[in-house]
Amino acid sequence: MSMKPQPIPEIPPETVRIVRAAFPKGNLYIHLRDTLGTIYQDELFGDLYPGRGQPAYAPWRLALVTVFQFMENLTDRQAADAVRSRIDWKYCLSLKLTDAGFDHVRHVT
Numbered sequence: 001m002s003m004k005p006q007p008i009p010e011i012p013p014e015t016v017r018i019v020r021a022a023f024p025k026g027n028l029y030i031h032l033r034d035t036l037g038t039i040y041q042d043e044l045f046g047d048l049y050p051g052r053g054q055p056a057y058a059p060w061r062l063a064l065v066t067v068f069q070f071m072e073n074l075t076d077r078q079a080a081d082a083v084r085s086r087i088d089w090k091y092c093l094s095l096k097l098t099d100a101g102f103d104h105v106r107h108v109t
Helices: 013-022 028-036 042-048 059-072 076-085 087-092
Strands: none
Touching: 013 087, 028 087, 059 076, 059 087, 076 087
8 A cells, every 4th residue: 555645534524414404502513623624734744655556545534544443342343334434534534424444454453
C-alpha cells in the first residue's frame, strides 16, 4: 500500500443534511468533527507508507476509525460495519452516505 496525501474533503452536503435531521442536537462524533475538525492529516502518516504500490485507504480516516473503535470497544469487523452503516461516523469521516467502507481484514488494525 502506498499513500498519496490528499486534502481532507468537505463533508458531503447530503450527509450533512441527513445527519442534522437525524441528530438535531448532535452526538459525540458530530461534536468531535464540528469542534476539532478531522484531527489527523495524511501527512502525519507519510513515513509509514512506501512510495509505490496500491493506494491505501486515507490514513487520517483509518486513524479516526481506530479511535472510534477503541471508544466503543469494537472488533475490527464491527468497526468496519460501523463505517458502512453509521451516518454519524460517515459525517465525521467526510463520507457520502452511500460509501461502502472498507474490508476489516485488510485495512483496520
